[in-house]
Amino acid sequence: MxxxxxxxxxxxxxxxxxxxxxxxxxxxxxxxxxxxxxxxxxxxxxxxxxxxxxxxxxxxxxxxxxxxxxxxxxxxxxxxxxxxxxxxxxxxxxxxxxxxxxxxxxxxxxxxxxxxxxxxxxxxxxxxxxxxxxxxxxxxxxxxxxxxxxxxxxxxxxxxxxxxxxxxxxxxxxxxxxxxxxxxxxxxxxxxxxxxxxxxxxxxxPKVDVVSIILSTIGFGGIVYGFSSSGEGWDSPQVYGVILVGFAALLLFVLRQLKLKDPLLDLRAFKYPLFTFTTILLCIMMMTMFSTMSLLPFLFQGALGLTVYASGLIMLPGSILNGLLSPLTGKAFDRFGPRALIIPGAVILAVVMWFFTQVTAETSKMTFIILHVCMMVSISMIMMPAQTNGLNQLPRRYYPHGTAILNTLSQVAGAIGVAFFISIMTAGQRSYLEKSSDPAAPVELTEAMVSGVQNAFLFGFIFALLALAVALFTKRSQPPTE
Structure with a gap:
């Protein structure tokens, strides 16, 4: 079309x-x-x-x-x-x-x-x-x-x-x-x-479609708000009701975009397979990254007894290295293509997430620093190279739509990831304390926190394996002829 x-x-x-x-x-x-x-x-x-x-x-x-x-x-x-x-x-x-x-x-x-x-x-x-x-x-x-x-x-x-x-x-x-x-x-x-x-x-x-703007606002806004409010419990109408309304509005939004001549978001960008694979991969990565950055402070402060400032310092080296590596991985992408970066990066991420499932209250701070550094290195090898490769396949007319799609879904995936992984952590804590003979003891509370975080990281490991499976389909995109 x-x-x-x-x-x-x-x-x-x-x-x-x-x-x-x-x-x-x-x-x-x-x-x-x-x-x-x-x-x-x-x-x-x-x-x-x-x-x-x-x-x-x-x-x-x-x-x-x-x-x-x-x-x-x-x-x-x-x-x-x-x-x-x-x-x-x-x-x-x-x-x-x-x-x-x-x-x-x-x-x-x-x-x-x-x-x-x-x-x-x-x-x-x-x-x-x-x-x-x-x-x-x-x-x-x-x-x-x-x-x-x-x-x-x-x-x-x-x-x-x-x-x-x-x-x-x-x-x-x-x-x-x-x-x-x-x-x-x-x-x-x-x-x-x-x-x-x-x-x-x-x-x-282009023509402004007010109905699309309203559906987009209700859809994306409802989903982000619903998942962000999940701390009140998934059985709360404020949570599942808003999420259901958000998904219903989003479905109507998608159907309308496919019919309009001047869509707010041109979803025909998804007919380009590498852009579609990129979108899936980035959503998985955002869920994994944002959830890990949310889980680690809980573990540091709840189990290891560290201050907020100390928790930030542990995560700082990996974050700085990630930022410094991003321009280098960008240049490597131009020279070697996406597979040389994305697939090894996905392998490293899977290995790191498995090690995170094994952490305990006795795990040293240096171990956490090394694991976090390795995770952030893997993310730098995946995120921008994958995004660049996917957008490169799009014709020029899809540039605004492609960038808006990736940024929107990244925000939604991040919100969903944080809510999902924290709920898994909370459920793990509750399950551990229900089996404990002295659930109020400080040692038991610490072990409950560790158990909950380990459960959440287990799902993170599964997501990392899924990211690796998607990464295997990566190949260098060829710019389309306009």
Missing amino acids: NTPTSTAAPNSLKLGNVKRLPILISLIIGAFFSLLNETLLSVAFPQLMIELNVSASTLQWLTTGYMLVVAVLIPASALLVQWFTTRQVFLGAMIVFTLGTLISGMAPGFSVLLIGRLLQAGGTGLMMPVLMNTILLLYPPEKRGAAMGSIGLVIMFAPAIGPTLSGVILESLEWRWLFYVVIPFALFSIIFAFIYLKNVSQPTK
Whole structure:
């Protein structure tokens, strides 16, 4: 089925005289600080509960609301990058993010802080699709690996150092400085982009389908909200009811996209097999990665008795190495192709996840550091090379839709993964304590935590084996003839 001209991706400008590096730097600076803020606040929750006088469930909206806005906005990004220029979307996103950061820092109470966080999420939700779409237009397929590797540094490194950086700031300053320290860098990003960021596309302004936007909002927003609320119990109507409504709306959304001439998300991108395999692989990887990053702090603080700051330090070396390796794996992708990276990376991930199923309260901190480093290395070998390879197979008109699809499903998979694995951990803890002769004893509580985490990592190992099976189908994609 041919896609009409109005649904084409933004027309590429003549890029022969465009300096790519300043554009890439402009985008990376903005993306880095917007993604950093995803995890910068979590360590401050105990302090915020006291100062703002709110419960943990209320405060959780600072995270849940953030994820909701990002999940809702990313599908619409495919439309926005066809209605506005690169400069307009990026500068608009950064201005909204900066305004949200300022409001959050000056917030007199929880309600205003939540508004600021939602504005931050609005800027972040538009940032990554714009960044990836610009790279696809700016670099030819044979050079995209290195450029996408630079994006990988931002995607992995920024959120990973958030908790550690937050711990350092909170050692001597109040929580408002978590926002204040970001503002100068955000303003610098806006000024730098205003000077150096050039347009790499021309808007085509396709028809806006309001019904698709509503279904997308209810579908993706409902699923993310439902799974994020699963801590209240899966038998809660607030959980399973919202999830069912979300999936029903998502089904209607998919059926509508396949019928429209100008879809909000053109799902015909899935007719390209390598893009489809990439989507499956990335969803599995996001579930595994986000769940592991959530499980380890529970183990460190609940079983090993470590502080939040110490937990962040254990996970910091792997996160830093992952960020540093992403540009290198991108260059290796350009030279050797995807199989040389993705398949060995999937093997390493499977081995590491098996070792995680064997950890105990006596496992040394150095062992955890080594396992986490190996896991993050494997992720750097898989994530961006797979994403680049899958997007390379798409024709130019599918670039906005492909990037929006991958970013949306990654957010949804991450939310589902965290909820699923934490529920497995909780069930394992409960099962252990039910069999215990003294369930209130500190030693038994520690062993219950270890048992629950081991059960969760067992499922992580199964997911890693599934990722390896999908990785075996990987091959270098051939750019389509337009």
